[in-house]
Amino acid sequence: MEQFIDEVTIQVSSGAGGAGSVSFRREKYVPKGGPDGGDGGRGGDVIIQVRQDLRTLVDLTRQRTLRARRGATGSGRNRHGSDGADVVIEIPPGSMVTDVETGEVVLDAVENGTRVVLLKGGRGGKGNAHFATSRHQTPRVAQEGEPGSELELKVELRLIADVGFVGKPNAGKSSLLGRLTAAHPKIGAYPFTTKIPNLGVLYLQDDQRILADIPGLIDGASEGAGLGFRFLRHIARTKTLAFVVDLGDPDPVETIHMLEHELKDYSAELARKSRMIIANKNDLPDVEGTLDQLREAFPDEPVVSVSAITGDGIRQLAGALFS
Known part of the structure; x- marks a missing residue:
């Protein structure tokens, strides 16, 4: 029989953006190619999904720290890094999600099918292709990706009944x-x-x-x-x-x-x-x-x-x- 768990505290974090790339074209007959460093990928989001068939929060007790993936670093030839994978937290209808630090209710998830992006992943950094100017045609700089965000959440199940x-x-x-x-x-x-x-x-x-x-x-x-x-x-x-x-x-x-x-x-x-x-x-x-x-x-x-x-x-x- 599935254990009935109606309250759990979890740590969640969105992914950091990937770093932009410092790269220059290296092609035959183009000895001094310009910058072609691609942008870093976006970090993964933290998403909450309400699932009708769930009746308890027991799954959240098995992994109390949930992290979305970091975006990949950009690369040469203006190739963007891949986006980091999202982390999807599935909860039963009727769950209430509270920010532990502030006490703010961030989601009162009554409806089945509700899907909310709770934390956005960090944006990827720009590659050096963005930094070329008429005076500075070989920039050796690129941006780091934005950091992700973190929250400690309390999830409480409140059954829905007439x-x-x-x-x-x-x-x-x-x-x-x-x-x-x-x-x-x-x-x-x-x-x-x-x-x-x-x-x-x-x-x-x-x-x-x-x-x-x-x-x-x-x-x-x-x-x-x-x-x-x-x-x-x-x-x-x-x-x-x-x-x-x-x-x-x-x-x-x-x-x-x-x-x-x-x-x-x-x-x-x-x-x-x-x-x-x-x-x-x-x-x-x-x-x-x-x-x-x-x-x-x-x-x-x-x-x-x-x-x-x-x-x-x-x-x-x-x-x-x-x-």
Whole structure:
């Protein structure tokens, strides 16, 4: 199974331009030929390419220093040096690229197929053919190529989804994702079964919704408790948050308030997203009173009662996710 890596720091540099050439024509019957030194080649660029089929940044961990090639030196007979090879960095959709030194976001790569030249290679130096004048017909000077540029970059993956599932560990988020979609997240009856984000696609006629399930949040997550807080970036791009609560929870209303608090501590924007409540495990006995509590406490938000185990309410939930 491919390792899930969602943050990596890399060093990148564009290629220097090649040096111009000092050369003179050496032809039969032309004893004092003029300068014919060619220009150096352009240095290679650093290019970022977004690839739809990538799901993780693991490839960037295998080579953290990426250098484009230097342009070749020019040569006689006005021959230009060849350009240096570009280096192409392939990243998944949703990746955000930041300049480590300045903190500036240099690319927020949401769209598949995005291709951006991040660093231009240096220009090649001019050969001595450029420096001949009426007074100085045999110049023995040529330009060096321009140097390349360097950056230290932090690349962060932020998954792109329509709906993000948020809840405590064991609320049943992964089971619901598996019920609704063809995803096969790891599911178990112990805390923090989900240790990485999972994605699934829910289809309804000709439409679809991408659903994201992140590791569960617990009280104190914003101070580093549990696993879920560092993965909240993966629901930052979602349109809707689905709060998944366990109907066996002794105080599901307080659980939702805790989740709200942790989201707000991470990002005020995240806390303002539209949301719904999924009340899971309605197969447990005597849950009607708990459902009434939720609907009374959150009258402006849809509360959908389901069971990921039996499938009860799943069709209604699917419809609500499209509304």
